[in-house]
Amino acid sequence: MAEETVVNRVQRRRAATVEEILEAAWVLAAQDGLAGLSLRHLAGRLQMRPQSLAWYFPSKNSLYDALYARGHEDFRRRLAEAGPLDVPSAARSFAAFCVENPPRYQLMTQRTVPGFVPSDSAAALARETFGAWRRALQRAGVNDRAHVDVLTALVKGLVDQQITVDPTGDRYLRHLEFVIDMFTRAVASHPPIGAA
Amino acid sequence: MAEETVVNRVQRRRAATVEEILEAAWVLAAQDGLAGLSLRHLAGRLQMRPQSLAWYFPSKNSLYDALYARGHEDFRRRLAEAGPLDVPSAARSFAAFCVENPPRYQLMTQRTVPGFVPSDSAAALARETFGAWRRALQRAGVNDRAHVDVLTALVKGLVDQQITVDPTGDRYLRHLEFVIDMFTRAVASHPPIGAA
DNA sequence: GTCTATATCCAGATAGAC
């Protein structure tokens, strides 16, 4: 029906605009800090009035929620597209994903935006993504959750220091291979406390 | 001289008030998020008008700066009082210090408060504290900076995940001994990339 | 040192015209 087609066209247009908004939001977050995001600045950057932006995202929280959800979708897609991974390439994928967009990393893995709590649906998405990460590591031979938690934390520590202390260099991430190797050997010989 | 005594008394009184303010600020930061600190809320909690609080801290940035400096002083004192440490107890000290006051950890080791940049004097203090941390590890046998960086990042990763994902439990920090052990063995046999 | 009073600026949120 013609009616259906018009609706689809409208939806596509809307989706494209949302896409533009999210893209600009990451850029602004990188400039002004994630918690410093301003809907006014964002609107200005997109050549619209703040009240027009509100038509797409009626609150700051709804924008953060969309960014949060999108981040988890992106990492999940990244994992899926990479196909089967071994431990080193899984760790490298995670680290690369984090440092390529620091505010996204911050939003997804920390709680630094005052008042922001992911919606139920976004939180469910995050759990699915963590499940995918866990299964990827499982296929790579990391079988219990304690090991997954340890590897995740170790890579996160390098990433976080890299972003905070040396955002343009490689002072911390250059030790990634060393840490991966250390982890692999340790897991092979000594199970972590609390392992299944 | 009597004059001198009055001055000292005034200074002590002022220092005590500053102490109260900082103490209340940590509490508020824990409640509302570090970046969500409000000078008005803080003043209200201390039974004073915002303009009176401004007599001690004329801007939000000056408050953050004092908190930042105080955090680094506290960790340095903690290290000094602990005396000579081995690697496990140094790592445990760092981890314990971080989780006992998450906003302090966040302010000291991350960049999540939009617009906050430590003053020169506070930054100098932070460097001194890092120097003390490095010397403490050196006395414990961790001799090159690359190893210090790796250990710091590994512990930070556990701490950060602990605070973010499981703030009331021990899901990540229970692996601290495992990680320390992994680090110690790895350093003994395989120097990190970029080591001196 | 603490207060009242006030003023500017910027932010987010909402109502409603077109």
Add this chain to the structure above:
DNA sequence: GTCTATCTGGATATAGAC
């Protein structure tokens, strides 16, 4: 979908009484 208009509130600043 986009806009004008308006409301509320926080941050910052200044002048000046007590």
